[in-house]
Amino acid sequence: MQTVVLAAGEGTRMRPLTADRPKPMLPVAGKPLVAHTVETAIAAGASRIVLVVGYEADAVRTYFEEADADLDVPVTFVTQDRRRGTADAVASAVPALDDGPFAVLNGDALYEVADLRSLFESGPAVGSYRVENPSAYGVLERGERGYLEGVIEKPDDPPSNLINTGAYVFPAETRDRLDVAESDRGELELTDALQRACESVDVDVVPVDRWLDVGRPWELLEANEWKLADLDTRVRGTVHPDATITGDVVIEDGARIKSGVVIDGPAYVSAGATVGPNAYVRGATYLGADTKIGHAVEVKNSVVDDGSSLGHLSYLGDSVLGRNVNFGAGTNVANLRHDGNSVAFTVKGDRVSTGRRKFGVVCGDRVKTGIDTSINAGVRLDTETTTGPGETITRDR
Known part of the structure; x- marks a missing residue:
């Protein structure tokens, strides 16, 4: 499964640790956070990695160029020039993708190998996880047959505690529809692209046993503990x-x-x-x-x-x-x-x-x-x- 890893964010919620470097380069157990995401994806069956970088891109690129010999799969770097959301980031990676479906992972999240393997095998799919406070996340809506119907971003009254983990497998045709996935905020969001995919294909909701969104400083402690x-x-x-x-x-x-x-x-x-x-x-x-x-x-x-x-x-x-x-x-x-x-x-x-x-x-x-x-x-x-x-x-x- 060819896999796009998003590593272009500035990490404003992680301040002051990200004042001078990108969040995916913060240290977790001897290597950058994003390296754990990439290595887990490869162990789960990723055939190639396309890394989307932006802010302080050289730091990410340098690390992986030096580590490339140990990864056993091709690694391609794409720079996201515009800052118009996650779908825009993936759209910048499309020219580097081969034909066929593709996975997308947030480069500042941790996953288990078995969970990503299940996701890759279930595509089109989105990874799901249950939390106590779903109103801080994108909440997944499922239909009667269990497939995805939509994503509600940070709802005041969430319909469930099942949230989006930022891990996806998209069908090949989605790559041509990313530039129309514009949210109410004027940004190109992956969740909007995912909802458009639901209109033509069944998108599976795949549960993950363990997941951590490393977005705030104390979550960096949790990442190192893991x-x-x-x-x-x-x-x-x-x-x-x-x-x-x-x-x-x-x-x-x-x-x-x-x-x-x-x-x-x-x-x-x-x-x-x-x-x-x-x-x-x-x-x-x-x-x-x-x-x-x-x-x-x-x-x-x-x-x-x-x-x-x-x-x-x-x-x-x-x-x-x-x-x-x-x-x-x-x-x-x-x-x-x-x-x-x-x-x-x-x-x-x-x-x-x-x-x-x-x-x-x-x-x-x-x-x-x-x-x-x-x-x-x-x-x-x-x-x-x-x-x-x-x-x-x-x-x-």
Whole structure:
């Protein structure tokens, strides 16, 4: 099944992590988010991949050009010049497609191999998933025979809890109708193209057992929790004899684990990273390339991206740090509300519930904190934010 993967979005809901890079390139268990989507599609039977890129396209293209030898299928890149919706993105990929049906996947979502295999075999089809709050998604309507009748975008009164996963198989004739799939917003949306396909063919609604739309910062934690749990232990870096490693832990070549370190997996330590001495890493934690976790630092269930440093006497829990962040000595992050309610976070100007009882800070690239900074749960620090010595940060900056 030839497969189009959409990786051109700017990821505004993922700010501040996407201020300087596309969302599909955010790190998940040692590789970009979009790489997991592509590799799952290939394992499910994708015969070729057409990657639609846009914002910061070179980052996506460079990664896959270097990884191409390991993918075993052709990979083609198409740049989406216009920003007029998902159908427009797929329309830009049509010249690179062969004749016949084609699949479309969102490059910022995670799927299971078995689910995509079922989808590919059932086309024309759309992947479906049941959620508790369907009003935040596109809700699928099915007819008496179970086939798709339509998609209702973010309804106030959803007819069901069955939502669209952004995974499709389209019949060949759909490619000629993408440019007329215009929504009320004036954008060319795939769901409108899908509804037009329903007028002439039966579109199957295929349930998926597991799916994650990685659209907001705490969902990047969920993505790492998912994929780190699938890893097997692989130690290629240098580990001091006095360090303790338990659970499934990947330590890449060039990483250094110093004396007194305890790592309770699942965890991933990238090339060039140093941990310790006397540091504690636990939970589903990802440490990017050239990161530094220093003396008496504890990192729990977090993503620490390339080049970031927590050098001395700090705590980081259930948090996401962008690239080249520096925590001054004694910087501590709260990750739990006293009332036990879910932590809220700011997304596109609105405070929304993360649904997580524990959630700490999200730092954009190049944030720097002064010594003894205290950061409250659910705080967002935008790119290049700084704090002074001894500050207590209770609001976004």
